[in-house]
Amino acid sequence: MTGKIKQIKTVPADPRGVLTGSHYLDGDHAAAEGCIAAGSRFFAGYPITPATEIAERVSARFPRIGGIFVQMEDELASMNAILGASWGGAKAMTCTSGPGFSLMMENFGLGIMLETPCVLANVQRGGPSTGLPTLVAQSDMMQARWGSHGDYEVIALVPDSPQECFDLTITAFNYSELYRMPILIMMDECVGHMTERVIIPEADKIRIVPRRYTTESPSTYLPYKADDDLIPPMPPVGEGYRFHVTGLTHDEKGYPVMNAATQKKLVSRLINKVKDHAEEIIITDEKYMDDAEIVLLSYGITGRVAIPAIEKAREEGLKVGSMRLKTVWPFPEKRIREMSKHIKGFVFPELNMGQVVLEAERCACGNCKVVRVPHAGGWVHDPEVIYDAIKEAAK
Amino acid sequence: MSEEAPPKIMRRKPVTDHPMSDLLRIDRFPHVWCPTCGLGTVVNCLGTSILKTPEVDPNHIAVVSGIGCAGRGAGYLRFDSFHTTHGRALPFATGLSLSRPDMKVIVFSGDGDIVSIGGNHLIHAARRNMDMVVICVNNFIYAMTGGQTAPTTPTHARSSTSPFGNSDPPFNLPYLAASCGATYVARWTALHVRRLQKSISEVLKKKGFSFIEVISPCPTLYARLNNLGTGLDLMRFYHDNSEINNDADLKSLDINFKGKIICGKFVDLDSPTYRDRYDEENEHILGDKFIPYDLPDFPHISSNSDKEKIEK
Known part of the structure; x- marks a missing residue:
């Protein structure tokens, strides 16, 4: 970390x-x-x-x-x-x-x-x-x-x-x-x-947030030398840094170095700079989560379409919570995994044939049900279909 | 025997540094280019032109390259330099040039990169008269990937993907660039070093879209696949078969296999750039409400560190 x-x-x-x-x-x-x-x-x-x-x-x-x-x-x-x-x-x-x-x-x-x-x-x-x-x-x-x-x-x-x-x-x-x-x-x-x-x-x-420019002088600056947080400060153009950047695998100097060790170092950092800050990046909009036995996962317009289905299910006494992802990537892996140990199931409507739900299934590790509510697009879900999926998760 | 004192030997200051070392990433040498490839000559010409053009501060030059042998240019030139994706040097340079009108943006790349995969960007950047210099090194072939047919490969020339001869006609690059709106168009070979340097010096001081095609020997692939000898033989070929005609009809600049290469400065005119037109058009309508784009906020370091000896 x-x-x-x-x-x-x-x-x-x-x-x-x-x-x-x-x-x-x-x-x-x-x-x-x-x-x-x-x-x-x-x-x-x-x-x-x-x-x-x-x-x-x-x-x-x-x-x-x-x-x-x-x-x-x-x-x-x-x-x-x-x-x-x-x-x-x-x-x-x-x-x-x-x-x-x-x-x-x-x-x-x-x-x-x-x-x-x-x-x-x-x-x-x-x-x-x-x-x-x-x-x-x-x-x-x-x-x-x-x-x-x-x-x-x-x-x-x-x-x-x-x-x-x-x-x-x-x-x-x-x-x-x-x-x-x-x-x-x-x-x-x-x-x-x-x-x-x-x-x-x-x-x-x-x-x-203004740009994080380097405070190093041109003689000591390395374009891809990351700080402790894995993020390298940027150089200003036109100020004598005369830096080089390349789409090739590169070292801290920004020069191409094409071997397995440099690749591992670079790709790991590019991945970890997001993964290690996932908690700070992930934003959700949650409702009724305190007593939730079923959690409706959603994002974008589908989160709003699901509201009538959740309200209807709750009126009938089903303990449904809503977790709308404002950040879909990185996926809230830890939260979902933890939740899956305590709840009956997730319901995940999306306007696709099943994409982000695959992540929910992976993170749930079979601990609870994950009910897909696919839709090929062209229109939004009928809230009734989502309601039926909630009922299925509650079975 | 006379008693005369021995003549004084005039000692020149010892040369400790390559004159170009401030402009090259010496720490990256040796470069990847083959012996007798023309790219080193073109890089040298660019560097020399910059040294001879004091109006341009090397700190205010950015070099953008795409992919290929010539695309490695950005990696050896010691400016703010960007090695981007295949064909996309021009749109990258467009963004850089628009966001930083104080920078002289030079695209240094090859014929396959700029004219084939990046062809659409070329014609549009020229049409808009984007403020940038394009140095398109034309070696008639895709060399980095092993000698495949390029949109510049002369008809009948062999390549690894036209092993019995290329049936396609090649682009006439000066004609293409000029017809799309480039405000400076020249063609030289890697043999015309002084003329190429002069052209580059001219475009460094010029606003607008400048396009310089440099015919450059590829000994390893183009020459070998077509039995044209070594890079030196190709230089000799340029010597014997190139003709300078600044007034040539642009339509007549096609290059045939083993044919004559007409060189020269064909276009040099002043025309408003994209930015000039954008500002003028909007100001015309909006009047006082128009606010022109200003440089973004960034720390100014070089003003304090001009004297600082930048580590090579």
Whole structure:
């Protein structure tokens, strides 16, 4: 186990970008406002339903707040442009949906390897391939986890409402600077296109994590020499560090060293910097958990669809608790394993044919039931189906 | 025998350092490139041009490479340097250049990287007139992976994936770059070191999308598969078969197998960059409400450590 993240002082958000007040926004626009409030002033995007509105809003807002927007030629380019901009020192974001997410995966991996802070929002739609461009799904959850080649850990946040799209986008930017890596916001078409009240707080109430730059001098600085928390501070570009970074397996100096020992050291650190801080990264929204014998696991829109089913079951005396994951990756492995020893079962509805539930099954180790509630996407679950699954878990 | 004192020997200051050592990652040498490969020459030309262009501070140069033999360039050049994924040096450089207009961003990569897998990025970066220098080293083949056909391989030339001769026509790179909007376009061979240096010095001082193609010998694969001799023989070939014509019709710059190589500076014009146009367009509509992008916050170290001898 490594040391906790160094206490980093946060700074208030730049008031120029914060539209303090109560708004009526859809999730995409709320995510765009979150991006701006978090201090992002660089956005590269490519149109794709149902994520386009994020890019549209940013492109309209940026010229008034000193940001620069670029519509790239494809999603490969968008992902690379935000990596380049982030190295330049900008807080950078892009957004996409299924097909574009696939195209971004290679360079998402480059972001992981170069340890580049940036944010990628995927407003999920039905797949595979072109699938259901205008209809909801949560079927990219495993792609989010494993979509780029090689071994690594990811951080993926999942909002269930426009308000959370705003809040979690800021969290994503803060995580990206804290853990020095690209962060995923796994929205879905429903949340992205749902319009609700969004409260944007005053700028000084929004806490922003600034980039952790090295304090070493250029002569002693090593780009990949991690602190105790496994996270290496970054060098500023153009300040004489003359550093080198590469997508090849590299040593602390950033130079390619291609052998098993260096690979083990590097890949272990990339994985452990997330695993060892999982407790700090994982955020959940829990209800009725004190007496729960059945725990309904969910994330995103499905968490809201499940509410009537939970209420109905509780009215009938079934002790159902709800644990909605705002952080799906890293998965709350320890919590689920511990819980599985004391409860009857988990119920896990998702808008896919069974993805994150596999993790729940793995962590439950057969200690309790894990009831899948799959859905191919295109629409949300009928709460009755979730209710039936709760009944089954209670048997 | 005269009593004259022996003539004074003028002693030059002893050379303790390679003149380029500040710009190269000497600690990474020996490099991976084959003997008589042209890449070392191109790197040398880039370094020399930078030394001869005092207007550009080496601390404000960033080098971005993709994948391949030329893609290793970023690893040997001692600037802020980025070795990215295959074909993606240009969009990475786009983000870097836009976020840091104070940096001179140089893309150093090969023909397969920039023109094949990265071809879409090339035409769009040129169209937008992104502020960057592209040095595209063209060795007519995918060398790092063992000599496969590239979009620059001349028709009839052999490669490991066209063992009986390439049936495809190659790209005419200067024509491609110029037609997409590049504001500086030149082609030289690795033999034209002084002209190449002059071109690089020019583009270092220029704003906008500059594209320099450098024809470079690949002795190990292109020459061997096509019985063209050694790297030195290819240099001799360039000597005998290249022609400088700055006014050449861009359409006539195709390179045929064992054919003439027309070199020169074909395009050099001033045109607003992406950033210029973005600012102008938005300011036109928004007026006072337009706020231009400013440099992000970052610690300034070099101002305090200019005198510091950076460890080599």
